[in-house]
Amino acid sequence: DTGVSQDPRHKITKRGQNVTFRCDPISEHNRLYWYRQTLGQGPEFLTYFQNEAQLEKSRLLSDRFSAERPKGSFSTLEIQRTEQGDSAMYLCASSPGTGKDNEQFFGPGTRLTVL
Amino acid sequence: AQKITQTQPGMFVQEKEAVTLDCTYDTSDQSYGLFWYKQPSSGEMIFLIYQGSYDEQNATEGRYSLNFQKARKSANLVISASQLGDSAMYFCAMRKGSWGKLQFGAGTQVVVTP
Numbered sequence: 001d002t003g004v005s006q007d008p009r010h011k012i013t014k015r016g017q018n019v020t021f022r023c024d025p026i027s028e029h030n031r032l033y034w035y036r037q038t039l040g041q042g043p044e045f046l047t048y049f050q051n052e053a054q055l056e057k058s059r060l061l062s063d064r065f066s067a068e069r070p071k072g073s074f075s076t077l078e079i080q081r082t083e084q085g086d087s088a089m090y091l092c093a094s095s096p097g098t099g100k101d102n103e104q105f106f107g108p109g110t111r112l113t114v115l
Numbered sequence: 116a117q118k119i120t121q122t123q124p125g126m127f128v129q130e131k132e133a134v135t136l137d138c139t140y141d142t143s144d145q146s147y148g149l150f151w152y153k154q155p156s157s158g159e160m161i162f163l164i165y166q167g168s169y170d171e172q173n174a175t176e177g178r179y180s181l182n183f184q185k186a187r188k189s190a191n192l193v194i195s196a197s198q199l200g201d202s203a204m205y206f207c208a209m210r211k212g213s214w215g216k217l218q219f220g221a222g223t224q225v226v227v228t229p
Contacts, residue, residue, distance in 0.1 A: 031214060042119075042206050042219030043160070056216065089158060095214065102214050103150065106160035 002026060004107035006092050012113045013082055020078045021110045025094030032075050033104060034067055035091040036060065043091055049075060050097065082114045118142075119209055121220035128197050128227055135182070136192040136223045138207030144168075146212050149190040151181065154204040154222070163205075166190055194225075202227045 005024045013019050025032045030051050035043035046065070047057045051072035061067075064082075069075040079086055089111050093104035118141040128134040140149065151163040166174045166181045174181040182191040194201055204224050208217040 033216065035217075040221075042208075042222050043217070045216040045218065048216060058216075091160065093160070097214060102148075103162045103165055104217060105162065106152075108157075108159050111158075 004092055004094050004105050006090075006107040006110050008110055009108060010111050010113075012115065014115050015082060015084060017082055018078065018080045019082060019112065020076055021090055021092075021112075022074060022076050023092030023094075023107060024074045025092070026096075026105055028096070029094035029105075030072070030097045031095045031104075032069055033093040033095075034075070034077050035093065037089040037091055037109070038087075046077075046090075079112075082112075084114045087112055087114045119207055119218055119220035121207055121223050123223045124221070125224040125226070128201075128225060130199060130227055130229050131196055133193060133195045134197055134225065136194070136205050136207075136225070138190045138192065138220060140188050140190065140207075140209050142188075142209065142211070144211050148210045148213070149181070149183070150208040150210065150217065151179070151190075151192045152206045152208060152219075153201075154206060156203070160206070164192065197227045199227050199229065201225060 007022045033048040034046040037043040049069040064080045067077045089109045091109045093106045095104045120139045147168045149166045153161045164176045164179045166183045178195045180193045204222045206222045207220045
């Protein structure tokens, strides 16, 4: 499978714990995006990378959130001291950065439940 | 600031009929892109169709077509000959320029009935 992959698919944690999610984009896609989706809503942008550079961060991304893409390939999203409000689906997407429509291809998401 | 509005929270459509999903947007940018994604109950976002702000013709992809009315700032999705597998959540999204973040609407839940 050459699509975007995310790991884990599901994560249940207790409030106050740290969690880390991984995203592997489509090979050679230089842009990688993180979104968060709560139940019944559309995805909301969190941050995005061009290669290893983090180009934009949403105000939604509090100090407890950090994202990295150290070698311009896979990315990690870490949430420290999780809160119940962090419960959501975390979606990763990648795009080639070229082409007419330059669509974003999404992964299956990581569903986080904070107890 | 950009804004995407999908006013239909849910719709029922009979199999083989066409359905139109509404999307209006608000932006002061001249260059932007409009997207429709499908999200089945499995959760994955599936790209359906794209329309660039400078494209003069409406985009079509198989049974999907985008009715782009730039002056009205609307980008409605038309699904022709609905199939049971079309039952899903549909999201309209906008991107400023040629790359960057997508801003999504709240979505429309479509249920196709036999």
